[in-house]
Amino acid sequence: MLLKPMLLKPMLPKPMPPKGMAPEQMVSRLLYRDGLMLVIDKPAGFAVHRGPKGGESLEDHFGALRFGLPRPPALAHRLDRDTSGCLVLGRHRKALAQLGKLFKTGAIGKTYWAVVEGGPEAEEGQIELPLGRLDVARGWWMKHDPSGQQAVTKWKVMERNSFTSPRKDDGTALTWLALEPLTGRTHQLRVHCVAMGWPIVGDAIYGTAPRVGGSPLHLHAREVVVPLYKNRPPIRVTAPIPEHMRAALSQCGWRDENVPADESGSQRTNTAFL
Numbered sequence: 172m173l174l175k176p177m178l179l180k181p182m183l184p185k186p187m188p189p190k191g192m193a194p195e196q197m198v199s200r201l202l203y204r205d206g207l208m209l210v211i212d213k214p215a216g217f218a219v220h221r222g223p224k225g226g227e228s229l230e231d232h233f234g235a236l237r238f239g240l241p242r243p244p245a246l247a248h249r250l251d252r253d254t255s256g257c258l259v260l261g262r263h264r265k266a267l268a269q270l271g272k273l274f275k276t277g278a279i280g281k282t283y284w285a286v287v288e289g290g291p292e293a294e295e296g297q298i299e300l301p302l303g304r305l306d307v308a309r310g311w312w313m314k315h316d317p318s319g320q321q322a323v324t325k326w327k328v329m330e331r332n333s334f335t336s337p338r339k340d341d342g343t344a345l346t347w348l349a350l351e352p353l354t355g356r357t358h359q360l361r362v363h364c365v366a367m368g369w370p371i372v373g374d375a376i377y378g379t380a381p382r383v384g385g386s387p388l389h390l391h392a393r394e395v396v397v398p399l400y401k402n403r404p405p406i407r408v409t410a411p412i413p414e415h416m417r418a419a420l421s422q423c424g425w426r427d428e429n430v431p432a433d434e435s436g437s438q439r440t441n442t443a444f445l
Contacts, residue, residue, distance in 0.1 A: 194235035203408045207266035210408040215255040256392030256410040280396035283350040286389040286419040287369040290346025295327040298363045302356045313358045323353040324363045330424035347423035387415040
């Protein structure tokens with residue numbers, strides 16, 4: 172019997188404990204489910220898979236998402252430890268192969284929301300800066316490298332901090348950006364933003380955040396659009412805004428989607444990138 176697709180209503184995200192996750196906590200992160208694919212709302216600060224040094228990962232808890240299948244789902248792509256939002260899982264090998272092909276060919280649309288320090292002067296644009304390893308000893312840390320791999324990111328200003336100009340030199344300006352990676356390089360969005368002079372808030376590797384005790388990274392995988400079935404519209408899944416980004420986004424004009432608009436309808440939202 173075919174499983175009816177389920178696009179689940181996003182709930183207000185709950186902070187995840189640093190260690191240990193009950194099965195119901197994993198299930199509560201589910202945003203979409205059908206016979207081939209799951210989409211979950213990944214919490215920030217949680218690695219998606221176990222690294223070379225070991226430690227707990229989100230993948231350790233996928234057994235709670237079997238929903239009657241003999242094996243747990245598996246990652247169809249990856250998000251950084253510090254990035255929150257839409258994470259796509261394949262429910263079995265055939266589904267993983269199909270999703271892998273869609274990701275590899277760029278057929279899956281991905282939109283991220285970020286809050287950056289300062290911001291661009293223009294309203295939209297495209298970054299084309301190749302990336303390479305920063306240092307072999309640093310593992311996956313990256314840098315702009317003219318001889319590196321091609322990396323392309325489209326960006327659009329959704330709104331700016333209303334208290335200041337978009338200039339970074341006053342030290343208080345923030346900009347809410349929608350980012351669309353057209354390639355899938357490691358740390359691409361983080362490196363591209365800092366290379367342009369507007370680091371993502373909370374970026375302790377490439378930006379200005381302290382290594383310990385600072386604000387979490389303000390980068391969120393807001394939406395995925397997956398053309399999974401030939402005779403159906405693409406599956407569009409949106410992840411709710413995590414708690415740690417809500418204050419900064421509010422400063423930039425974002426309104427909580429769970430709160431009715433005020434009578435003035437004063438919020439201006441650029442919907443071209445969601």
